[in-house]
Amino acid sequence: MLNPIRHALPQRGHVARYLALLMFVVIVFTSLYPFTGWSYSGRPLLEFLFYPLPYYFRLFDNLVNLLVYVPYGFALALSLRPRWLGWSCALLFAALTSFMVEFTQEFLPERIASNLDMLYNLAGAFIGATLAVSPLFRRVWHHIWRWRQRYFVANEPTDYALALMAIWFITQLNPSVPLFGVVVMPLGLPQPFISPIDNPALFLLLLEAGGAMLHLIATLLFVTGFLSNRRYIARSVATVVLLAGFLKMLAAGMLLKPFAFFEWINSNVLAGLGAGFLLVWLLTRFGRAVQLVAALLALLATQVISALWPLSANERDMLALFRWSYGHLANMNALIDFLSHLWPLAAALCLIGALWNVRRMPSMQAKSK
Structure with missing residues (x-):
């Protein structure tokens, strides 16, 4: 008969999924705050996808757009197996998240929808997802998982x-x-x-x-x-x-x-x-x-x-x-x-x-x- 303690061990992807959900909430909240002043300018809705690059370049903004998607891509890639599927889905979900945020920002006067932001978002997700499936970080994640099993109840x-x-x-x-x-x-x-x-x-x-x-x-x-x-x-x-x-x-x-x-x-x-x-x-x-x-x-x-x-x-x-x-x-x-x-x-x-x-x-x- 199964030992109930051992059987209760959670699957490895759970922590990564919770981290991915947390990062999604952080991204959406910080991108759309203060959630007021909704209006439609009348311009074509997907116009921002075809802006000439670089558009609205600010170094700090671009670094934030890159860095915030690194843990998001990392967590998404660890959420699914096999590794190639996790990596592919991480880029897909990150792209959809970025597009959704930029599209929604068109209805907020205090925000600027930008295709450059999407490129930095995807670059951050690519870095995070690639790190997650690399041999080095897989070993690091394995040690983290062993640490979780050792110090905390299952x-x-x-x-x-x-x-x-x-x-x-x-x-x-x-x-x-x-x-x-x-x-x-x-x-x-x-x-x-x-x-x-x-x-x-x-x-x-x-x-x-x-x-x-x-x-x-x-x-x-x-x-x-x-x-x-x-x-x-x-x-x-x-x-x-x-x-x-x-x-x-x-x-x-x-x-x-x-x-x-x-x-x-x-x-x-x-x-x-x-x-x-x-x-x-x-x-x-x-x-x-x-x-x-x-x-x-x-x-x-x-x-x-x-x-x-x-x-x-x-x-x-x-x-x-x-x-x-x-x-x-x-x-x-x-x-x-x-x-x-x-x-x-x-x-x-x-x-x-x-x-x-x-x-x-x-x-x-x-x-x-």
């Missing part, structure tokens, strides 16, 4: 969890949001609000510190709840925290003005993170089911804190922190904000699926005996 919710962690790391690329922060203390003049306690400053402190604490607990237990062995907990926690901190510092160095370099950390957040680390250490003493339930409850509690936060940030004041001169900053922040709102819901569903598997696994093991 079921499909784990693949969703890994894809969701990739999304979570993307949400950390906004350096104006505190590390593990749920709320943002706005700049500018004080805003009037009604405090449920006599000390309004303490109320804000508790929300900001509590949000960071709960976000830390939810994120770290989200990871540890899918580990295959308890001995991997310490290194996993350290990896998530250090990588998140590195991404914040990298984004701050690239995007923020020097005076705002440490905008992503403050004393309230540090207090919340200190308490969060202590609670994570205590909760990881328990089994996987307890960690998953605690992660789910902490995740839901962060949404309550977000709803209770009485202050709102002024977009103009927040943009004053940034030094990036390109017009893509608003698009990037909108994408990160969109993913930040999407992640808790998707993570909660993933945790519920993992808890269902934990409940079902003993019965499957009993039937196999």
Whole structure:
């Protein structure tokens, strides 16, 4: 009889498909944001395909169009077998995605449909797909897959969890949001609000510190709840925290003005993170089911804190922190904000699926005996 644990091993292409779906969402969102002002200019719809080259050349735009399609082509090529089919379908799907985006941009006055963009998109997809089927990167992918099998439990919710962690790391690329922060203390003049306690400053402190604490607990237990062995907990926690901190510092160095370099950390957040680390250490003493339930409850509690936060940030004041001169900053922040709102819901569903598997696994093991 089949061992239910071994039988539950997901197929190799699942993670790649989730990554491809994630990249598709990123491409469509950043290409069509802000999704307003739809209109038709009356010009021939496919005219952009025959523009003389180069048309609307901007080095930064072209590099973005190239680079964003490299992981997309890579993931698409790994999603199908045999290799030649995956490579061919990667180019086909990338071409269809690029055409769909450029065609739709004809109806957005703030966007410019361009055949040059499509060529850069296809070049990026070609590079990514070719890397995916090359012997060198096949060996690298094999090591990544072995790493996944070694460190994480063998079921499909784990693949969703890994894809969701990739999304979570993307949400950390906004350096104006505190590390593990749920709320943002706005700049500018004080805003009037009604405090449920006599000390309004303490109320804000508790929300900001509590949000960071709960976000830390939810994120770290989200990871540890899918580990295959308890001995991997310490290194996993350290990896998530250090990588998140590195991404914040990298984004701050690239995007923020020097005076705002440490905008992503403050004393309230540090207090919340200190308490969060202590609670994570205590909760990881328990089994996987307890960690998953605690992660789910902490995740839901962060949404309550977000709803209770009485202050709102002024977009103009927040943009004053940034030094990036390109017009893509608003698009990037909108994408990160969109993913930040999407992640808790998707993570909660993933945790519920993992808890269902934990409940079902003993019965499957009993039937196999």
